[in-house]
Amino acid sequence: MSRSLSPRALTESIEITKLLLVGLVFHLVYIGTVFDCYFTSPVVHGMQQFRIDTPGAKRLVLIVGDGLRADLLMNLNAFPNIPDSPEVVAPFLRSVAETRGAIGISHTRVPTESRPGHVALIGGMYEDVSAVTRGWKTNPVHFDSVFNQSSHTFSFGSPDILPMFAQGATPGKVDMWCYHEDEEDFTKDATALDIWVLDQLRALFHNATDNSTLTAQLRQDKTVFFLHLLGLDTTGHSYRPHSKEYMTNIQVVDTIVRQTESLLSEFYGDEETAYVFTADHGMSVIGNHGDGDPDNTRTPLIAWGAGVRGPLPDSVPSSHDDYSMPWGLTHLFRHDVEQADVAALMSALIGVDWPVNSVGVLPDVDHTRPGYLKFTGSAKDQAEAALVNAKVILEHYRVKHELKKSTAFLYKPYSYFAELEDEGEPGSSVLNVVEVLIKRGRHDEAREASANLIASALAGLRYLETYDRSLIRIMVFVAYTGWMAFSAAHILPAAWVQPISDEQMLDIFSATCLLVSWTLFAMQHKPWSLYLYVTFPVYFWREAVLKCGGSLGFFLLFASLLVAVSSAKSLRAKLGLPLVNQVAGWAILSLASALPFVVAPFKLDPNMRIWALFLGFAVCFVLLSISVEGCFYVVYSATLYMWTEVETALTTTPSGRPLNKNHLDDKGYQLRAEDVRIAVFFLFFVQVAFFGTGNVASISSFYLEPVYRLVPIFNPFLMATLLIFKIVAPYVMLSVLFADLNHRLGLPPLSLFTVAVTLTDVMTITFFFNVSDTGSWLEIGQTISFFCISSLLLVWSAGICVLGEALLRPSRAAPPKAKSG
Structure with missing residues (x-):
């Protein structure tokens, strides 16, 4: 025979159930804060576009060996454990590096995956990680790319990569030939995928012989060919990078690159084609990628053909390190780039507009090192190319600056541009200085000024992209600490529970906080998720203070310890005081100091009143102590009590x-x-x-x-x-x-x-x-x-x-x- 619950037990059961349900909803909703805080799209629109007026090539071929490691392509005897392995695994590409091209390493960013790698190479931007959740193969947020700026792009390869550039471009601008996704079979010979790409390119040129429309498209200036070779990635996953199969796939890729150049030379009959060979990411020893392992982030970059300088002798000090010593190319200059810089390089080679969201820096901007381009004119062309690059990134900053300025409450621009105090658009005074330097023939100084402006604009972009991060961090901190206080209020012993004296004032205060937050969000056109996020901390703290305001002193004391430890660590490292810590410290200090006077004083005996005051002012000593003086308050109070x-x-x-x-x-x-x-x-x-x-x-x-x-x-x-x-x-x-x-x-x-x-x-x-x-x-x-x-x-x-x-x-x-x- 079952026993019915007593009224008190029933009430407690309902309270616990309510607590669990609220906690479940809260934690599920707050998963979204990580994306709103750290993974917001950098894509904006409305930028003016810029280009170089003196391109070095009429057309461009981009070949990407998906999952290709730089060391296994370039090292001599790269596969010593494989019997009869050749000393040079890719003889054609090595010959290009030694006799005709410029070489370096393209450093990728985490995550080292195919989609973000190709977006960086072709779009010149680092897409936020959350874009993967909105579509791997397609691109719902249409970003600009080198393909979209070309007169026409012919792309061949994987259905995982090509569609996002075709669908994100101007209709009809990008043609693609993809094998069926079922062909990406890890149990089959993946070199067949790469050979299929070459066959489709060969068929394209063959079809042009009796198709005048196609021939006209192929012979336009600013045409781009994109060959995506997925075989290496599939082989690396299946057999690991140091396997015979991976070595064989590199040899196949080397052959494809050689035959591709032969096809274009035969069709065009000129030397007006530029070639860029690289990879989207590398591959770890165990056949994985995605993290920041150096084997995943270091990819080869070889450029040759029209508009590209030839090999140069190494510099002093040497441009090589222990990583490239096994290449056997230490007599040649090595120029490393960031992955997004490749988009800037390709745009400059064929003279198309830079992708509007590009953050790539042309390797030739740095006046202290030789770049990749071969300028037919004087040093003036190099300085003007650097100026164009500066205008592209500065325009990107200006648009984001105006967008944030029009919506943000008490907006504060990036410090570098705020200090310039330009009457017009941000950075206009620096652009004027660069133009004057070019006119006066001081080209190295102009390139240096452009490089400094680019660095400041990139830092300003990062500042604007993370502008709201502190707000969300504070909200998350207050919400999770509020949840801890709210849940603790349900499990504290009854003797510890000390409710506040005026519930109506607390309701007014809570409603005011919520109303002010929502009003500010509406004024700044914040996403709807922030309205929901701010509701939880207000509710949690209202309930916690209402139920056991007197017991919150323990929690605030503990929270102040966490903030003090975090702040001290940051200050010792000379990283400054994080804004989140500063706001949290002030909030905890203010609340703790006011709490003893808010808790119902008429319901406390003198001893409890003294205890509440002790906890309330202990926070002050925790936050404002740098050594053992924090113990003084405890010892002093204990001595007083004993006295x-x-x-x-x-x-x-x-x-x-x-x-x-x-x-x-x-x-x-x-x-x-x-x-x-x-x-x-x-x-x-x-x-x-x-x-x-x-x-x-x-x-x-x-x-x-x-x-x-x-x-x-x-x-x-x-x-x-x-x-x-x-x-x-x-x-x-x-x-x-x-x-x-x-x-x-x-x-x-x-x-x-x-x-x-x-x-x-x-x-x-x-x-x-x-x-x-x-x-x-x-x-x-x-x-x-x-x-x-x-x-x-x-x-x-x-x-x-x-x-x-x-x-x-x-x-x-x-x-x-x-x-x-």
């Missing part, structure tokens, strides 16, 4: 009545010997509270380092306020414990204070005669400080006593609990 207990035990009976009944008579308060002792200890604790905090050595010396966790930039007023607040914190404990002792001894308010006043004047006279006008500034300042402090101690001590009486009066005014039986 009051000892004094109470010495001067009262076990029932709590005063031992000396003559202490209070009809004439009022009568002094006794014990009161002098108490007054002396009181004055002792007054002195210790001031000089024991570690902040102030004297009136003439302030130690500011503790406030760096909240105020990293020099602000005298705010820093001084924080230091004074930290100095006051121990006096809060002294005031309430001294007032409690006064009450427990059955004395009228401020009775013991009158004894301390007399002793204070004795100290004042003593310190006056000890003031020195010789010695160091510190010594002189200390003697003056002692006198000034003792002179003001009367007012200060009176304030302490009045503060203590005020803080404890609500708890004493609470109606006494009725005694049972």
Whole structure:
């Protein structure tokens, strides 16, 4: 026979169920914060386009060996464990590198996958990772690319890669020939996929012999051919990169590259074709890719043909390192690039507009090293190419700047451009300087200025792309800490639960926070998800404070420890104070300091009231301490508490009545010997509270380092306020414990204070005669400080006593609990 639950058990069951459901929804919804914070699309539209007016080639061939490692292509004896392996695995590409081309390494970014690698190579941008979740093969967010800017692009290869560039381009601009996706069989010989690509290219040129329309398209300037060779990636996954199968696939790719050049030379009969051979990513030893393993991020780059310089002797110091020593090409100059730079290089080779979202930097911008291009003119062409590159990236920054400026509340532009104070568009003054340098023939200086502008514009783009990141980070921190407080409120013992006194004020405050947040989001055209995100922390903290506001002191103390440790780590590393830490520190300090005065004071006995004040002001010492001085507050408060207990035990009976009944008579308060002792200890604790905090050595010396966790930039007023607040914190404990002792001894308010006043004047006279006008500034300042402090101690001590009486009066005014039986 089942038993029905009691009303109390039923209520608890409902509360736990509610807690679990809310927690489940919260954690599922907040998974989206990682994408809103870190993975927002960099694609914007509306940019003006720029190009180089003197292209070096009429057409371009881009060949990508998917999953090809640079070392296994270029090393001599790259496969020593394979019997009869050749010394040079790719003789044609090596011959090109030694006699006709420019070489280097294209460094990819994580994730080292096919889609982001090709987007960087062809679009010149680093797509956010979340784009994969919106479609691997297609491209719902249409980004610009070199293919889209070409007169026509003929692409051959995998259905996993080609469609996103064809569908993202102007209709009819990009033609593609893809094998069926079922052909990507890991159990078959993957070289067949690469051979299929070559066969389709050969068929294209054959069909052009009796197709005038196709012939006209092929013979246009600015034509691009794209050969995507997937075989290496498939083979590497199946057999690992150091296998015989992978070596054989490299040999097949080398043959395909050679035959491709022969086909184009035969069809066009000229030398106006530029070739770029590279890879989208590498391959780890175990046949994987995706992470930041160097074998995954280092891919080969070989460029040759029209518009490309030939091989150059190595520089001093050498451009090679231990990685490229096994190539046997140390006599040739090696110029490494970032993967997105390849798009800029291809755009410059055939003179098409740079992709509008490109962040690639032309290798020839750096005036200290030879680039990849062969300029038929003078150094002026190089300087003008660098200027075009600067305009492309600066235009990208300008558009994002205007978009953010039009929506962001209290928008702050990137510091570099803010300091320029351009009357027109950002960076216009620097562009004018570069143009003047070019006109005056100072071409190296112009390239250097363009390089600096590009670096600043790229940093500004990163700044704008992460502009809202701090807001979301703060929201996430407040939400998760709120959830912890909310869940803790349901499991704390009933004795710890101390509700706040005014639920209506809390509701008004919560509604105001929500309304203000939503209004600001609406003004800035924020995504709908942020409206949902901000609801959770407001709800969690409202419920937590409502249910057990008095117990939140423990949680805030723990949170302050986490923030202090994180901030200290960042400051020690000289990384500055993270904005999230600064905001969290201020929020925790403000809430903790206000909490003792918000929690229902009439429902707390004096001991609980003292405990709440201790926790509330402990946060101050956690955040504003850099060493062991944080322990001072704990030890000082514990010593005060023990002192009051000892004094109470010495001067009262076990029932709590005063031992000396003559202490209070009809004439009022009568002094006794014990009161002098108490007054002396009181004055002792007054002195210790001031000089024991570690902040102030004297009136003439302030130690500011503790406030760096909240105020990293020099602000005298705010820093001084924080230091004074930290100095006051121990006096809060002294005031309430001294007032409690006064009450427990059955004395009228401020009775013991009158004894301390007399002793204070004795100290004042003593310190006056000890003031020195010789010695160091510190010594002189200390003697003056002692006198000034003792002179003001009367007012200060009176304030302490009045503060203590005020803080404890609500708890004493609470109606006494009725005694049972």
